[in-house]
Amino acid sequence: MRASAPDPLADALDRLIEQRSFDIHFQPLIAIDRAEIYGFEALTRAPANGPLHSPLVLFEAAARLGRLVELEQLIIRxxxxxxxxxGLPGLLFLNVTADTLMVAREHAGLLAGELAELGLSTSRVVIELTETRPIEDLAQLDGALQALRERGFRVALDDLGEGFASLRRWMEMRPDFVKIDRHFIDGIAQEPLKQQFVRSIVEMAVTSGCEVVAEGLEQEPDLEVLRRLGLTICQGYLFARPSASPRASLSAQWSGRLATEAQPRLLQNDLALPLAQGAITSAGQLARRGLTVTPATSCRSIIDLFHADDQLLAIPVLDDQQRPIGVLRSLHVLKRSTERYFMDIFEKHSCVELMDTSPLVVDVATPLRAMSDALANLDERLLIDGFIVTRDGTYFGLGRSSDLLKAVSDLQVHAARYANPLTLLPGNVPIDNHLDCLIEAGETFVAVVWDIDHFKPFNDVYGYRIGDDIIRLAARVLTQAADPQVDFVGHIGGDDFVMVLSSTDWEGRLERICKAFDTGVRSFFSAEHLAAGGYETLNRQNQPSFHPLPTISAGAVLHLPGHFENARALSAALAEPKRVAKGRAGGSRFFVDRRQAQPLLLMAQHW
Known part of the structure; x- marks a missing residue:
């Protein structure tokens, strides 16, 4: 009888398990709304020079040889x-297959004990189910998940959109996290169908009370789309590749950019600010008349102009109707002029040979906020040359980037005088100005006042720093739900906010705010307090008093032309619906004053 051939993978696996010859690499998950590292996913790397180097080969071989659970338990530890x-911050995400998860009931206590010895809370560990293998016994899976949760572990479903039955598994598992497969994330900026899929997942997550993680993020345009769709946790090469010794904090590049984008913009409601006399608010005020040329001007003439004046940075090129068709940039022109044979060939040619045909062009009425956004997306090499300003399509002047940045800075400083320092949202003065303007103009809108419930006990238990984070969460939830083109968000102070909604779908926006706050606030609580639904503190009589977890509630008033004389009268009317909302039990909620049926009918006809 012929002896069976030796299995090189079996021998390699024996050595790997016996010698523990695998490394652990970590890839960060980034909370883009907080500009910080949310946690790390642990990834296994076998020796590079061996047949098991590929993780796919490693785990398939371990499963085939009946050693998968043994291997994964070693990796977890x-x-x-x-x-x-x-000393890594945040949560630790650990990948396990269904095979290993099935035996979690017997090992959950042992793993929790090992974590306690290391001084690591089980609430910081997320068990991530990878659907590379089918699940044979759903009842056993449910029991394993329950055992993990009872010990304080969190649960995640990996690669949503792939696997055997991931959407069904989501409904059955009710995980704390779902991670969307990279297929649906990569290139999402160019794929409307992917956007619709992710939007649906985010909406489902709000309903089920779990967090969504975008995996495989590699391109900046995709990051911007994910932000607009409401995702707050992202993972991928765009931020960092897996590493055996990862950074414990975001790089300066990303922390600064994400923090700037995450904060509500000071200029978002700049029209509500009382502006100082002579304040610059639009492109026309930055434009300077200067030298221009036409396509009839030769390359030689342009080169001579730049050589003669080293302060001359850019020259607009205009057609015969005085419309800008391009710009000549000194650095580019002088560099081209030194190329071999350039002057011999192009000396007498039209200057369009040297022209940039895609300059930044803005209308005289363009507000500073829009110009600042446009400039932020411009190639850094072109910033020094500024922008062209037009009026009715014809040339009006040339603006300098340095002047724009100074004007934006001045306006932000001015805005900061009227903004809440914690959230940078407009404070009482711009709130009242905005309301008075709408009332005087006879506009139809919904005024809403928001308040965080049970906030003081939370502050006492978790500290003011975490309390500030809860307030920032409320600010983000409100601003993300508002349409920046027509709606307004302000911060009165403390845990009180105001929204002025002109959007026709205002009621749906209020519902989304309640769901988003209830979902987002969960990450601030310990597993013990989450399970109990609150915590005890001592009252003034030194007696224990139970307090529910914070929620957010709102009172709203529908405003029609002529209903209120000014912001002060409207503010007084908001007190009653706010009191009604706060008196109701349950999660986050709102109450709309609907006592006058006729105004509601008029509003429906108006909108």
Missing amino acids: RAIQRFKAL
Whole structure:
């Protein structure tokens, strides 16, 4: 009888398990709304020079040889030890297959004990189910998940959109996190169908009370789309590749950019600000008349002009109707002029040979906010040359980037005088100005006042720093739900906010705010307080008093032309619906004053 051939993968796996010859790499998950690292996913790397180097080959071989659970348990322990030794912040995401998860009931207590010895809370560990293998016994899976949750572990569903039955599994598992497969994230900026899929997942997550993670993010345009769709946690090469010794904090490049984008914009409601006399608010005020040329001007003439004046940075090129068709940039022109044979060939040619045909062009009425956004997306090499200003399509002047940046800075400083320092949202003065303007103009809108419930006990238990984070969460939820083109968000102070909604779908926006706050606020609580639904503190009589977890509530008033004389009268009318909303039990909620049926009918006809 012929002996069976040796299995090189089996021998390699034996050595790997016996010698523990695998490494753990970590890739960060980024909370883009907070501009910080949310946690790390642990990834296994076998020796590079061996047949098991590919993770896919490694785990398939382990499954075939009946050693998958043994291998994954070793990896889990090594990952936890490395995570603690490196002092990494946030949560630790650990990948496990269904095979390993099935035996979690017997091992959950042992794993929790090991974490306690390392000084690591189970609430910081997320068990991530990868659907590379089918699940045979759903009842056993449910029991394993329950055992993990009872110990304080969190659960995630990996690669949503792939696998055997991931959407169904979501409904059955009710995980704390769902991670969208990279196929639906990569290139989402150019794929409306992917956007619709992710939008649906985010909406489902709000309903089910779980967090969504976007995996495989590699391109900046995709990041912007994900932000607009409401995702707050992203993972991918755009931020960092997996590393055995990862950074414990975001790079300066990303922390600054994400923090700037995450904060509500000071200029978002700049029209509500009382502007100082002579303040610059639009492109026309930045335009300077200067030298221009036409396509009839030769390359030689342009080169001579730049050589003669080293302060001359850019020259607009206009057609015979005085419309800009391009711009000549000194650095580019002088560089081209030194190229071999350039002057011999192009000396007498039209200057269009040297022209940039895609300059930044803005209308005289363009507000500073829009110009600042446009400039932020411009190639850094072109910033020094500024922008062209037009009126009715014809040339009006040339603006300098330095003047724009100074004007934006001045306006932000001015705005900061009237903004809440914690959230940078407009404060009482611009809130009242905005309301008075709408009332005087006879506009139809909905005024809403928001308040965080049970906030003081939370502050007492978790500290003012975490309390500030809850207030920032409320600010983000409100601004993300508002349409910046027509709606207004202000921060009165403390945990009180105001919204002025001119959007026709205002009621749906209020519902989304309640769901988003209830979902987002969960990450601030300990597993113990989440399970209990609150916590106890001592009252003034030194007696224990139970307090529910914070929610957010709102009172709203429908405003029709002629209903209120000014912002002060409208503010007084908001007190009653706010009191009604706060008196209701349950999660976050709002109450709309609907006592006058006729105004509601008129509003429906008006809109």
